[in-house]
Amino acid sequence: MSKLWTSKAIAEAVGGEASADFNISGVAFDSREIGSGDLFFALKGEQSDGHLYVDSIYGAGGAGAVVSQPVDGPHILVADTTKALNDLAIASRARSQCKAIGVTGSVGKTGTKEALFAALSRSPSHTAHRSVKSYNNHVGVPLSLSRMPADTQFGIFEMGMNHPGELAQLTRLVRPDVAIVTAIAPAHIGHFSGVDAIADAKAEIFQGLTAEGTAIIPYDSPHRDRLSKAAHRYTKKVITFGTGVEADVRAVDIVPAQGGGSLVTARFRDDGTGERSLCFTIAEPGEHWVSNALAILTAVRAVDGDLAAAGLALAELSGLDGRGKRHRLELKNGGQLLLIDESYNANPVSMKATLRQLASENCRGAKHVLLGAMGELGDQAQAYHEALVEDIVLSGAQTIILVGDEMTYTSAQLEKLAPESLDAKPEIFHVAGSSEALALVAEKVSDDDMLLIKGSNYLGLGKVVSALVSGEY
Incomplete structure (x- = not known):
């Protein structure tokens, strides 16, 4: 276990008072991520207060905590733990x-x-x-x-x-x-x-x-x-x-x-x-x-x-979870599915790029897309969701599963498409959440198919990916 900081160096950097001498090998602000030798910053937020979890970090092997109120266990006392984290960052860059x-x-x-x-x-x-x-x-x-x-x-x-x-x-x-x-x-x-x-x-x-x-x-x-x-x-x-x-x-x-x-x-x-x-x-x-x-x-x-x-x-390089990672999955009903996991985030540009890439992919079976709404688009949400239609069609998807309120605009535009403008009329579904989407995916995919999952993180489409990868669907 390598030494990252000493309690003396931390106290000097953050203008705090150390209760004891200790060394730390890591830093965390989430008590669930504390490992042996870590320093815990007890940050205060609108929804939670890290001080409520200080006791648990020592049991998990934490070496010490930065706190704004005295606690039992090695700690560094400061006036403001958020400022202290920034001060330690500044000291780290300076050294x-x-x-x-x-x-x-x-x-x-x-x-x-x-x-x-x-x-x-x-x-x-x-x-x-x-x-x-x-x-x-x-x-x-x-x-x-x-x-x-x-x-x-x-x-x-x-x-x-x-x-x-x-x-x-x-x-x-x-x-x-x-x-x-x-x-x-x-x-x-x-x-x-x-x-x-x-x-x-x-x-x-x-x-x-x-x-x-x-x-x-x-x-x-x-x-x-x-x-x-x-x-x-x-x-x-x-x-x-x-x-x-x-x-x-x-x-x-x-x-x-x-x-x-x-x-x-x-x-x-x-x-x-x-x-x-x-x-x-x-x-x-x-x-x-x-x-x-x-x-x-x-x-x-x-x-x-x-x-x-x-x-x-x-x-x-291999793809990152939620950002392009590809999984070759064994299906319960036999055969294999290629899953493209883009579930972490989505905006108009990344949606277009991903759908265009899907269009260029060769697939012996059928292509399916599970697309979640794009968040934080304000009063332009309708225009951007309607604009997805062209790239969805060009992707060659035979099953289109849409999740989230804003996808109402996309679904409506897809339904308006004349049959003669399509090589084949895709199946279009608009559902409220990830559980309904997972049920549809399990029903529609079969051997040699390809499935793209992409959407804003708040929709929880990563749960669909996890269920498919683990086989728990």
């Missing part, structure tokens, strides 16, 4: 000599973060750290920083937002040497005046860049110039990636790879060390993953990482 990479965007954040970690930790001589799960908010980012070992060489941090000003606070904690915007889309648009405002909020990530920091932005985005202008306020180093001829890192050739994915040749514009090209394979299918890969390679080059090792890491 580290790592090259920090911040990742944001409307889509592709988590996959890009995980792929960067795989690319930069591939070499035995490099140590990399990244935020786990989707810990990308006002609590998750400081937690991820606090967990970073002092000798980390590369730190990769995902940063999310759904309101203006949030990223500005997070990026000043991370102080990235490299800041990536993967893409701009109308995610959370219900909280913004429009997509331009979302681009401005994502561009807040550049505010925390270190003095010689690098901004990485998507060349093919209609918001490219807006992002570039924002980035240039904080750095001279702005690098674009994409397929456009003027992109600094450009995919000059993209062909389908054997067994799925893509074979890509990327060209890197001369940065003083000479122009170079790299041919690499991406295991994950879809045009969006080509874009992600270009951003990843751009960042690896910016921190003087190993591009060849990064290319190998991209070839070995």
Whole structure:
């Protein structure tokens, strides 16, 4: 068990008083995730108070707690535990000599973060750290920083937002040497005046860049110039990636790879060390993953990482739970089903990309889609849900199962389609929740079929995935 922090160092960082000397090897704010040697932050929220669970963390092997009221057991007493978590994050970044990479965007954040970690930790001589799960908010980012070992060489941090000003606070904690915007889309648009405002909020990530920091932005985005202008306020180093001829890192050739994915040749514009090209394979299918890969390679080059090792890491990537992971399942009635799990989240851009990828897939049996409503679209919810129809039809799905209130608009538009506009009339179902959806899936799928599950996380479509994977349906 390696030592991450001493109680003395923590107390100094957070301005608190330690009740005893102890060492910790991890940090958590969820008592259910406490392991041996962990430090627990007893945070107070609108719905819960972590102080209610302090006793249980010692029984689980916790080494100590940060609290705002005295407790039995090793602890550090502070006035405000949330502020203390941020203070420890600041101290962690200050003591580290790592090259920090911040990742944001409307889509592709988590996959890009995980792929960067795989690319930069591939070499035995490099140590990399990244935020786990989707810990990308006002609590998750400081937690991820606090967990970073002092000798980390590369730190990769995902940063999310759904309101203006949030990223500005997070990026000043991370102080990235490299800041990536993967893409701009109308995610959370219900909280913004429009997509331009979302681009401005994502561009807040550049505010925390270190003095010689690098901004990485998507060349093919209609918001490219807006992002570039924002980035240039904080750095001279702005690098674009994409397929456009003027992109600094450009995919000059993209062909389908054997067994799925893509074979890509990327060209890197001369940065003083000479122009170079790299041919690499991406295991994950879809045009969006080509874009992600270009951003990843751009960042690896910016921190003087190993591009060849990064290319190998991209070839070995497997999908993440809820974000493209593929399961080959044995069905109860015999045969196999290919399940594509995109159940974690959905917005108009990611829905389009996923459905278009499904359209390109070969399937010996039938294609089925289980689609959940897209959240936080505000007064544009109807328009965005109606706009799904074209891509749903083009996907070739023979069974369409829709979940959530907003999917009423999608269902109504699908029902209006004239038979002559379709190769075959699909079966269309609109249900209230995941349990009804699971029952329909179990009834409709058979041998050699393909099932895509995608929707906003609040709908709980991950439960359908879990039931199918475990066979408990």
